[in-house]
Amino acid sequence: MSEESTAVTKLVTPVRVSYTYTPGVATGKFLRGIRRGKIIGQACDSCGRVYVPPRGACPRCASPTSQEVELAHKGTIITFCVVRVPSENIDAELPYCAASILLDGADITLFGLIQECKFDEVRIGMRVEAVWKPESEWEYNLANIVHYRPIEEPDVPYEQIKEYS
């Protein structure tokens, strides 16, 4: 085939854009907290719901969330799945268990990995705690929490958490 009759099937056009990210007031406070080993949420001025990480506004009320709330490092599994396919973004050994976790005192769930247990024992309502990196490695990054592990506490009944599922 001549060059003219060959279809162009692939074209590589690299694009790179760089940013200087500034997180804003609310998320900035959260990141500074994470750097010190604390999980800082914010409560809505109008309905009191607690958001983590906070963005500065309650999405339900469009009110500011000006009250800071330090959250427990313990929470409840709201939902989970066991992942057996690799993903570029997650540096975890396969298979791993990804879960949506409601920290005590929060009204919004955080994403985390569940480890230090058998995956067939993971269940909705299960109590877990955050496992942090060594303090010397803490950065302005939620990845300071490497994973969550089960704790010896009774499961939370579904009725109490169904609003978050």
Added chain:
Amino acid sequence: MRDVAVVSYAQTPFVRSERARNEVEMLMPVIDEVVEKSGIERRKIGFTCSGSTDYLAGQSFSFVMAVDAVGAWPPICESHVEMDGAWALYEAWVKIQCGEVDSALVFSFGRSSMGETAETMTLQTDPYTLAPLGPDAISMAALQARAGLDRGLWSEREMAEVAVRSRRDALRNPEAQLKGEFDVDEILAEPYLVSPLRKHDCPPVSDGAAAAVIAAADVARQACEKPVWIRGIEHRLDSHQPGSRDLTLSPSTKAAGEAAGASSGRLDIAELHAPFSHQEIILKQALGLSDSVKINPSGGALAANPILTAGLARIGEASRQIVAGNGRRALAHATSGPCLQQNLVCILEGD
């Protein structure tokens, strides 16, 4: 056609860098203000449409997070355009024309300061042949300015005069960013930034947010003392390929202006979205604006150019002028794409 009016407008001050607040924090007070001023209860606003681009935040679906500032619970009827907020206003206007809703909240926002604006804008060019070459936004505008200079359509002095006038007018606009008294001869003595453009021919990098509430006549009359009527709003575009255009002309602006009814009455004010000084000259010619039309009393995009917000701000500023009694009929223009590729014209009138 239903009569639709701008019933309120609000914006942040436009600034070089909004480092302290994130997009939601920037938007929340603006949306509170515009809803409050509209006289329409927040829950009764039928539709919400925003204009922004994820390229400014460097974050996919960043516009979804911005909805936090609106209070979208119980779920609201909401939409987004990856375009200037002026086009979000157009979508809202169409929605009202269709009779689906009687009022709408429109907003746009962005922090250009987080990236390299001129390079980011390169990504809106054709991705196969142009974007990989990386012509930045200022260089593309410079090609356009050069084409007009070489053809004798404008001079560097006339370009400088646009910049001086814009920044002088911006002195009266507390929310403008770049303002002051400059001397034409002095700024012409400055070196080129990207020949033939000097720094003063180019817009500042700006962060900011703006919002408007528009409503059909019955709602607008009830809610608002001085509704500003949208008599026409149209948008047109030229080729995506700058090489196939005569860059010294803006046929899409001309067509949009004619369709919107720009020439069907005397205009007092024109708020033109001309990020580069020579573009004001092109737009003025395309729209057939006479010297009696006051151009960019706000200072225009040379005084503040928050990407994808500056167009909505033109509509907002023109309606403010009418509300303030500085004119009865105004033209507001918004642009997008390299070298004035896409253009929207909105004709506004007071009672």
